[in-house]
Amino acid sequence: MRHLMMTSLFLLAACDSSTPTATVVQPTQPLPPPATFAIQKNCIACHNATGNMVGPSWHAIADKYKNDAGAADRLTAKVLNGGTGSFGAVVMPPQSTKLTPDEARYMVDWVLKGAIN
Numbered sequence: 001m002r003h004l005m006m007t008s009l010f011l012l013a014a015c016d017s018s019t020p021t022a023t024v025v026q027p028t029q030p031l032p033p034p035a036t037f038a039i040q041k042n043c044i045a046c047h048n049a050t051g052n053m054v055g056p057s058w059h060a061i062a063d064k065y066k067n068d069a070g071a072a073d074r075l076t077a078k079v080l081n082g083g084t085g086s087f088g089a090v091v092m093p094p095q096s097t098k099l100t101p102d103e104a105r106y107m108v109d110w111v112l113k114g115a116i117n
């Protein structure tokens with residue numbers, strides 16, 4: 001159990017952005033395929049397509065929000081600003097120092113479509 005907690009803390013630290021919010025994120029242009037972008041932006045430290053890791057799988061996210069017309073906007077905000085409670089107590093750290101709003105929306109749209117290349 002202690003090893004699991006330490007691993008979780010390590011992965012959360014890898015996802016955490018301790019850079020001040022004044023940092024300007026430079027957009028990645030052109031955007032690579034979403035799966036490649038997820039690797040580049042280190043989303044895979046906490047998520048993958050089918051199995052829960054530190055965070056929920058992309059398929060679980062798509063399934064939970066499949067009939068929710070406002071999900072893309074809310075999830076984009078959650079990716080950028082962080083959040084907790086949708087899939088348990090694990091915190092989604094803010095990614096606003098790693099992703100522009102357009103990049104976050106690009107990833108959210110891909111996840112909501114089932115994270116298929």
